[in-house]
Amino acid sequence: MDVVIWSRIQFAMTAAYHWLFVPLTLGLALVMAVMETLYVVKKDEFWKKTAQFWIKLFAINFAVGIATGIILEFEFGTNWSNYSWFVGDMFGAPLAIEGILAFFMEATFFAVMFFGWNKVSPKFHLASTWLTGIGATISAYWILVANGWMQNPVGTTFNPETVRSEMASAAAFWEVISNPVAVSKFCHSVTSGWVTGGIFVVGVSAWYLLKKRHVEFAKKSMLIGAIVGLVGSGAVMLSGDSSGVHAAEFQPMKLAAAEGLRDGGNGAAFTIVPGIQVPHMLSLLATHDWNGYVPGINDILNGYTDNDGNVIPSVEEKMIMGRKALDALAVYRQTDDPVLKAEAKEILDANVQYMGYGHLSKPEDVVPPVGIVFWAFRLMIGLGMLIALVLLLCLFALWKDKLGKWTWLLWAAIICIPLVYICGQSGWVVAEVGRQPWTIQGLLPVNVAISSLSAGAVKTTFFIFLAVFALFLAIEIRIMIRAIGKGPDVEPQNS
Amino acid sequence: MAKAGGILSFFVSLYRDGFRNMTWGKPLVWLILLKLIILFGILRVFFFKPAMKGLTDEQKSEKVGNVLTQPHHTDTLNLLTD
Numbered sequence: 001m002d003v004v005i006w007s008r009i010q011f012a013m014t015a016a017y018h019w020l021f022v023p024l025t026l027g028l029a030l031v032m033a034v035m036e037t038l039y040v041v042k043k044d045e046f047w048k049k050t051a052q053f054w055i056k057l058f059a060i061n062f063a064v065g066i067a068t069g070i071i072l073e074f075e076f077g078t079n080w081s082n083y084s085w086f087v088g089d090m091f092g093a094p095l096a097i098e099g100i101l102a103f104f105m106e107a108t109f110f111a112v113m114f115f116g117w118n119k120v121s122p123k124f125h126l127a128s129t130w131l132t133g134i135g136a137t138i139s140a141y142w143i144l145v146a147n148g149w150m151q152n153p154v155g156t157t158f159n160p161e162t163v164r165s166e167m168a169s170a171a172a173f174w175e176v177i178s179n180p181v182a183v184s185k186f187c188h189s190v191t192s193g194w195v196t197g198g199i200f201v202v203g204v205s206a207w208y209l210l211k212k213r214h215v216e217f218a219k220k221s222m223l224i225g226a227i228v229g230l231v232g233s234g235a236v237m238l239s240g241d242s243s244g245v246h247a248a249e250f251q252p253m254k255l256a257a258a259e260g261l262r263d264g265g266n267g268a269a270f271t272i273v274p275g276i277q278v279p280h281m282l283s284l285l286a287t288h289d290w291n292g293y294v295p296g297i298n299d300i301l302n303g304y305t306d307n308d309g310n311v312i313p314s315v316e317e318k319m320i321m322g323r324k325a326l327d328a329l330a331v332y333r334q335t336d337d338p339v340l341k342a343e344a345k346e347i348l349d350a351n352v353q354y355m356g357y358g359h360l361s362k363p364e365d366v367v368p369p370v371g372i373v374f375w376a377f378r379l380m381i382g383l384g385m386l387i388a389l390v391l392l393l394c395l396f397a398l399w400k401d402k403l404g405k406w407t408w409l410l411w412a413a414i415i416c417i418p419l420v421y422i423c424g425q426s427g428w429v430v431a432e433v434g435r436q437p438w439t440i441q442g443l444l445p446v447n448v449a450i451s452s453l454s455a456g457a458v459k460t461t462f463f464i465f466l467a468v469f470a471l472f473l474a475i476e477i478r479i480m481i482r483a484i485g486k487g488p489d490v491e492p493q494n495s
Numbered sequence: 496m497a498k499a500g501g502i503l504s505f506f507v508s509l510y511r512d513g514f515r516n517m518t519w520g521k522p523l524v525w526l527i528l529l530k531l532i533i534l535f536g537i538l539r540v541f542f543f544k545p546a547m548k549g550l551t552d553e554q555k556s557e558k559v560g561n562v563l564t565q566p567h568h569t570d571t572l573n574l575l576t577d
Contacts, residue, residue, distance in 0.1 A: 056519070059520065059523065060523060063523035063524075063526055063527050064523075064526065064530075066527055066530070067527075067530060067531060067534055070534060071534065071538070074534075074538065074539060074543035075543070077543065077545035077546065077547075078542075078543045078544060078545060078546055079546075081545065081546035081547050082559050082562050082563075085547065085555050085556075085558075085559045086559060086563075108506070111506065111509055111510060111513065112509065114513065114520075115509050115510065115512065115513025116509060116513075119505075119508075119509060119512075160560075161556070162552070162556050163556045163559045163560045163563065164556075326563060326564055327564075329560070329563060329564055330564035333560050333564070355563075448562060448563065451546035452546070453546070457542075460542070461538070461542045461543070464538070464542065468533060472526070472530065475526060479522060479523070483519065
């Protein structure tokens with residue numbers, strides 16, 4: 001394998017590792033804030049102790065997850081230096097805002113939440129708990145603004161002088177931060193975190209119920225966890241719908257790969273698994289129109305007319321326009337003749353949206369690994385629905401007081417803890433593998449974004465990361481299991 | 496100014512007392528410190544040097560401009576394609 005593949009695998013591993021901690025942070029933050037709100041409103045010490053237990057687990061997850069995102073930034077500078085230069089301030093600005101915001105909000109409010117129980121008033125402490133979660137959520141927004149721009153590069157202009165994508169005005173900055181792909185990605189990611197936090201609380205509570213320990217604590221925690229998880233599940237479905245519409249609009253190849261759709265058309269069917277289809281469903285999901293046109297992989301390769309009547313060129317035509325853009329860029333950078341420079345700039349501007357296609361050697365290069373994207377999509381949806389069902393059944397069992405008898409449901413809730421992580425990771429596989437070969441959609445393919453490094457150098461750091469990540473993950477799981485084993489300080493063991 | 500000083504001393508005492516009275520959280524603090532040392536003291540220093548460190552902005556533009564305008568091969572783009 002060459003340096004591009006090793007760098008991609010390394011980045012994927014780091015991002016996947018980072019995403020082990022983020023969703024639980026986002027979800028548990030909401031759960032514990034709700035619990036502490038109940039304490040402040042009801043003035044009931046039980047809820048204080050309950051919130052303190054989940055804050056403890058939040059802190060363990062937070063401590064191990066801290067700074068794992070910084071490694072991605074190391075990789076941008078070392079492995080993806082051409083990309084880092086190309087994206088310019090567009091990428092730097094959101095990440096800098098995220099870094100500063102995360103540092104100040106987390107350093108202040110997390111400290112008050114963690115150390116301040118006896119130092120500030122209950123209301124001030126409650127505000128700090130909410131603000132810790134809100135801070136983490138806002139941080140996620142800035143990261144997803146950067147990611148959303150890579151999927152749908154709006155609001156920037158390519159400057160051939162600096163070879164960077166630049167934001168020319170405040171309006172452009174607004175366009176970047178209100179990018180519809182970023183907004184739906186943010187909603188989808190954050191609410192999937194609520195599902196993670198919810199099912200984590202439900203699963204841990206189920207374990208206490210199976211062991212007949214801390215029964216009141218476990219039932220009340222399960223109730224809050226299941227409600228948060230179900231609200232998250234509903235919001236994930238709504239934002240997932242919006243993500244599907246945006247994929248159809250801005251990244252139709254990703255949608256076609258996720259559906260394994262070779263030849264599209266009007267009234268396209270949704271494939272549940274190969275051989276089982278729901279007629280018209282894909283058109284409805286992708287275009288909100290029963291008979292809307294959804295292009296397949298071959299349509300995208302050969303060119304098609306979209307639902308608004310726009311003629312989308314074939315990939316071969318895009319490659320020609322991309323090469324024109326790159327040739328014009330070369331002329332622009334080499335010549336001192338102002339007339340020639342102006343002509344080159346004009347050609348570049350006319351074709352710049354397809355510039356990345358100029359680097360491709362054949363049209364099929366734009367097709368991502370279909371099998372991986374197709375099955376990851378099904379895994380994500382299938383597990384998401386299973387988890388929502390388990391959450392719903394837990395609520396029903398709590399209402400009917402059946403939890404003592406339905407031990408299978410308690411086991412299912414525990415099993416859902418690892419499953420929710422597989423579900424979330426599958427979602428990112430769809431999002432990121434599905435947009436290959438692009439680092440920036442249509443503008444920069446991965447093999448151009450890479451630094452001139454040796455594969456051996458990347459391989460070395462890959463295995464160092466693998467060892468370090470495995471060690472820290474093992475430590476976290478051990479500390480977490482010990483904390484859960486010790487249990488909350490709310491009531492006698494056999495209550 | 497006095498108010499700012501008050502806030503600062505509040506946070507200093509918050510952290511100082513918090514760390515002093517910490518029980519189960521102590522291993523976590525050591526874990527964070529160990530991680531930061533590995534990340535910034537080893538990986539950043541020895542393995543993750545910025546590829547364009549030391550270049551001026553003009554040199555960076557030149558370097559990336561040259562990469563963009565050179566012909567590329569995409570044999571490695573989709574090795575995972577089924």
